[in-house]
């Protein structure tokens with residue numbers, strides 16, 4: 001009996017994909033059930049479209065640092081422990097990460113053990129009376145952080161919501177010049193359903209028939225230069241709206257969507273990178289990497 005043959009048969013049964021991989025590497029990467037490229041040829045990252053080992057080895061040769069911002073004001077401080085602990089387990093593991101944590105309660109920050117080459121800087125900021133102002137106010141604070149502190153400190157930046165948790169790998173496959181994440185509630189819906197700002201009086205206005213994707217504001221990133229331009233532009237548009245007594249329907253998320261319409265992201269992340277709730281499944285989402293936790297808005301927010 002030929003032992004090699006047995007091994008091959010056994011491998012075929014247990015790991016059928018590996019057999020395909022040996023023979024047709026270039027065919028194995030790609031998905032047929034989802035689009036993995038935009039009409040302007042930016043990749044859309046889904047499980048099955050990249051090889052983690054290959055992409056890690058490329059970035060390992062560069063000494064990159066990923067700045068990561070997170071805001072925990074008022075009762076949202078309670079989300080921080082799970083956010084940080086799960087990030088240490090899944091987020092850019094083996095790479096330099098510098099968290100910038102904005103909070104009104106530095107004394108309440110949980111003691112989370114960070115891995116090697118992982119740093120945390122705390123920024124004390126005042127809390128605000130409206131959750132919408134806290135959420136929108138992030139744009140200006142990010143703009144100033146990049147301007148004043150990050151130039152020599154980091155290569156890339158990701159700006160993340162705190163009421164979320166990591167469940168799977170979020171790694172260097174997500175890096176790019178300008179990176180948007182497709183909103184988990186809209187990825188499989190037609191454009192006319194997207195909740196863009198529809199009032200022409202707002203700077204976030206997107207006319208019917210325009211727009212590519214609906215992006216979430218709970219996660220975005222890219223190079224320092226590009227994210228600086230994004231946050232500065234959104235901050236200016238938010239200020240103009242405020243001066244005109246108008247608030248976009250989904251706050252800074254509406255402005256982010258307007259920005260991405262005219263400044264196309266160079267890479268898109270699928271809803272694997274910001275899912276709705278870990279308990280909710282979807283055929284196309286084979287792995288949940290980062291997901292919103294269920295929260296009682298009325299209980300955690302300072303206003304309704």
Ligand SMILES: CC(=O)N[C@H]1[C@@H](OP(=O)(O)OP(=O)(O)OC[C@H]2O[C@@H](n3ccc(=O)[nH]c3=O)[C@H](O)[C@@H]2O)O[C@H](CO)[C@H](O)[C@@H]1O
Nearest residue numbers: 071072073074076131135161162163216217218250251253
């Ligand atoms: C899935 C998704 O697209 N989420 C977006 C959505 O609702 P969300 O329900 O996800 O917004 P949210 O309540 O999580 O607020 C956004 C973020 O602001 C911070 N925060 C908020 C309130 C507070 O009292 N303390 C505090 O620290 C915190 O970092 C939080 O993660 O709409 C918001 C603005 O309309 C933002 O665009 C969110 O990113």
Ligand SMILES: [Mn+2]
Nearest residue numbers: 161162163218
């Ligand atoms: Mn959130």
